Amino acid sequence: MFEFVIDNEVVLRLLDTMHANQLSELTDSCRPYLREWLPWVDGSKGLEDTKAFIEMTKTQFASNNGFQAGIWYQGSIAGVIGFHEMNWSHKSTSIGYWLGAEFQGKGVMTKACKAFVDYAFGELKLNRVEIRCGEGNSRSRAIPVRLGFTKEGIIRDAEWLYDHYVDHVVYGVLCREWLSE
Amino acid sequence: MFEFVIDNEVVLRLLDTMHANQLSELTDSCRPYLREWLPWVDGSKGLEDTKAFIEMTKTQFASNNGFQAGIWYQGSIAGVIGFHEMNWSHKSTSIGYWLGAEFQGKGVMTKACKAFVDYAFGELKLNRVEIRCGEGNSRSRAIPVRLGFTKEGIIRDAEWLYDHYVDHVVYGVLCREWLSE
Amino acid sequence: MFEFVIDNEVVLRLLDTMHANQLSELTDSCRPYLREWLPWVDGSKGLEDTKAFIEMTKTQFASNNGFQAGIWYQGSIAGVIGFHEMNWSHKSTSIGYWLGAEFQGKGVMTKACKAFVDYAFGELKLNRVEIRCGEGNSRSRAIPVRLGFTKEGIIRDAEWLYDHYVDHVVYGVLCREWLSE
Amino acid sequence: MFEFVIDNEVVLRLLDTMHANQLSELTDSCRPYLREWLPWVDGSKGLEDTKAFIEMTKTQFASNNGFQAGIWYQGSIAGVIGFHEMNWSHKSTSIGYWLGAEFQGKGVMTKACKAFVDYAFGELKLNRVEIRCGEGNSRSRAIPVRLGFTKEGIIRDAEWLYDHYVDHVVYGVLCREWLSE
Amino acid sequence: MFEFVIDNEVVLRLLDTMHANQLSELTDSCRPYLREWLPWVDGSKGLEDTKAFIEMTKTQFASNNGFQAGIWYQGSIAGVIGFHEMNWSHKSTSIGYWLGAEFQGKGVMTKACKAFVDYAFGELKLNRVEIRCGEGNSRSRAIPVRLGFTKEGIIRDAEWLYDHYVDHVVYGVLCREWLSE
Amino acid sequence: MFEFVIDNEVVLRLLDTMHANQLSELTDSCRPYLREWLPWVDGSKGLEDTKAFIEMTKTQFASNNGFQAGIWYQGSIAGVIGFHEMNWSHKSTSIGYWLGAEFQGKGVMTKACKAFVDYAFGELKLNRVEIRCGEGNSRSRAIPVRLGFTKEGIIRDAEWLYDHYVDHVVYGVLCREWLSE
Secondary structure, three states, X not given: OOEEEOOOOEEEEEOOHHHHHHHHHHXXXXXXXXXXXXXXXXXXXXXXXXXXXHHHHHHHHHOOOOOEEEEEEOOEEEEEEEXXXXXXXXXXXXXXXXXXXXXXXXXXXXXXXXXXXXXXXXXXXXXXXXXXXEOOOHHHHHHHHHOOOEEEEEEEEEEEEOOEEEEEEEEEEEHXXXXXX | OOEEEOOOOEEEEEOOXXXXXXXXXXXXXXXXXXXXXXXXXXXXXXXXXXXXXXXXXHHHHHOOOOOEEEXXXXXXXXXXXXXXXXXOOOOEEEEEEEEOHHHOOOOHHHHHHHHHHHHHHHOOOOOEEEEEEEOOOHHHHHHHHHOOXXXXXXXXXXXXXXXXXXXXXXXXXXXXXXXXX | OOEEEOOXXXXXXEOOHHHHHHHHHHHXXXXXXXXXXXXXXXXXXXXXXXXXXXXXXHHHHHOOOOOEEEEEEOOEEEEEEEEEEEEOOOOEEEEEEEEOHHHOOOOHHHHHHHHHHHHHXXXXXXXXXXXXXXXXXXXXXXXXXHOOOEEEEEEEEEEEOOOOEEEEEEEXXXXXXXXXX | OOEEEOOOOEEEEEOOHHHHHHHHHXXXXXXXXXXOOOOOOOXXXXXXXXXXXXXXXXXXXXXXXXXXXXXXXXXXXEEEEEEEEEXXXXXXXXXXXXXXXXXXXXXXXHHHHHHHHHHHHHOOOOOEEEEEEEOOOHHHHXXXXXXXXXXXXXXXXXXXXXXXXXXXXXXXXXXXXXXHO | OOEEEOOOOEEEEEOOHXXXXXXXXXXXXXXXXXXXXXXXXXXXOOHHHHHHHHHHHHHHHHOOOOOEEEXXXXXXXXXXXXXXXEEOOOOEEEEEEEEOHHHOOOOHHHHXXXXXXXHHHHOOOOOEEEEEEEOOOHHHHHHHHHOOOEEEEEEEEEEEEOOEEEEEEEEXXXXXXHHHO | OOEXXXXXXXXXXXXXXXXXXXXXXXXXXXXXXXXXXXXXXXXXXXXXXXXXXXXXXXXXXXXXXXXXXXXXXXXXXXXXXXXXXXXXXXXXXXXXXXXXXXXXXXXXXXXXXXXXXXXXXXXXXXOEEEEEEEOOOHHHHHHHHHOOOEEEEEEEEEEEOOOOEEEEEEEXXXXXXXXXX
């Protein structure tokens, strides 16, 4: 029912139970593409796993600990973006996201991500937003770079991806930087 | 972040923690008016109670058992509308609502309520929506009447309102009626 | 161990784990009969489901939210009667019941139901007791009629019964009516 | 609502929320008497503690782990008897009980206790029932002796009673002994 | 990581998840021997059950309700010893233990048990420690006898062991006795 | 009872309830010193908070999610070291620690930290250990430097410390690096 309209093409909606079918189909439509950088793909085997994921994101929202949104592009679900968790003590959060193969290259995620950062600083009054990307994942890294984040370091062997470790590049942006832009 | 835009003046938003201040102030601004028909007013003494209420509504949402939305009118929070609970087995729900004193008489609630019924039948695929109103609460009763609900009965002494019992008029509408309109 | 003796033939007992076998057998003995009006029959497939049901009713009792009693007729378990839940704020409750096919027509349920209403008003100090029956379920509707309840309305499509909706007739009785009789 | 009628004078009822007032008053009426042998008396300061105790006993019942009954003598609540817990693996349980000062010496507890042992062996199909009494508590020890229990040992310093340790005499009876009597 | 070194050969370690494999293998290595006196052997079918057991013991520790230690002899896990539960109100506890067949007769358990009693009185400031043994289990009974416990009674049919009941001999030692030795 | 003996002077013990008094006194003895870099000092007001902290660490241990150890120096509690949490999927963890003012400069923490890293790689079979230090906290930063960790980046405004943000330097070491040393 509730949505965040970015423009004529891109809409964000808080993930809800009724989105499970579409989201599960999107995942199925490009598994080899997604699993190149996403560690959860093999474990999410079908509709039931997607439902469980959505249920978990709703509990996250209920706990005031962030939330996950579906991204719709021209009426089709195209991906997911969300806050991993909220650190209210230190006023920081981090953002994660993914897009189906066919929705790449249209600027969708940059818009969605900008909306999330705006919300984090403007409404949630946070001080810091972080994005971590696999070092070789150039598409993902392009987003924080484009949005003016600062590269802060490289966490070695941060993630086990099916059969090898991946280093994470850490990007951060502070409220005072974002608002001064 | 997420909202349902009804028109230029009326917007619905899933209640979230950050709305606690505004909602608490709205309640405080017209307590005598609200307590005429709402049994929770005296028990909701201030910001902490409003926060606890909102937390409860988020848990309701997380349980896939309905949700509560704040109603904004010209940028100010004006009231609340929500599904009391979801009966998925019998595909039915009921709607409750209230509006601050100064927002009465502008058609706000009829629009919000219509949006909720549309959503219940269109998106949630329910079969029946119910609204119960205090028998003497003419403003509240006008909403389902205006939206074409059928009066189905009167539940006597349905509610204890501080110092007396109130009879409830039950209004119902079925999916096939709503869509044929 | 504990029981409510109505007369030489009819005894009520708080449902307990040791009743699971008898209750499961009673259900099995007349499934086609029961499923005409009871939505839970197909889902209660055997002893394990009956045990789970009884466990649930004991939790209901522990939560001070009503209870379920088995009805014994001449030493055999004949059916179940119980309070659906307790609304202590509004001092109201509703009663549900069912009887095995062979125990019909002996006045068993009218006696059991009268005992429950007596208890609700006399001991629990409630103000209102409600009974809802399927509109076409004449045997069930005869009970509140016989006990002097008032017909208050008809809730359309209130219940999904395997393959069709059933309208519910709402009957209510108030403490002042019951005691004045 | 439910009760176990022992004779014209003595009735047992599963403890329920509505008994809290009577039970609290009984405790208050003879605190010095009760605290001579009962370790919980000082901690049970009034109605709220009695309510919490009753709630706990209802949860015990819901967990199929035994239950507590109030004992009524000539219409007044006189004491409490209950199973401490159920050991279903080893088919054993133990019984605890207390009586208000003015209800002593009438054979009330012997009757109540006999009913509990009958129930443990006859209905619950247990194999062993145990009763532990403070060594110097002659009134309490008379019950298992009268009912034919066997003295099995003395547990030294078994209980801390406000300012000193008390030894416990262990009495036990087995199903085959009870039924052969 | 943490251990209690008794001497060059015997070491105790708080049971942790990483010990599941060794402990499961020890159980498998002498099932017929263990099941002569231990009621849990048949129910512990393999690694998963051992993991569940260890998880349970860690929860026990987290609840400040006692703990279980593995016993290592010359670097191999040899058995388990632990506090069944802590009765902080009455300042008492009881100890249970078992040893694999090949580790018998080396004085291992007497040393481990002495360390536990020392800890109960010296660090936990308890007043009473109890050990219960199957009446015919002479190896087990030798431990408390050797450590100076007093035989306090015999609990008849205390335990159901697969196909028969076992009487338990109760041994107890008090702090003042232990320290005066 | 259980401990990890590093040398004649330094011993680690899994934090347990009985350590609450000593740990609370240690905190009280050097609050101004500790609060320079530790965000929890002002919130830990006395014994009750320390007990709650220890209880939380025991739950962490029970959840197989890391643990916290007290550090004893010449028989006195000197500080705390622990794993923040365990990321078993990615085989990584991070270590946090603090020492009372008077225990600085004796090499205590370097030894304790080395023991934790040894345990993480040797026993827990992890792949990566991380330590984060406040940028200006030279004493803390000296530990990972001394142990051969690699500086991987600086997380800006990572922590809110009472009245200002602190940047965190991230140090990491991988299993293959540690073992090759």
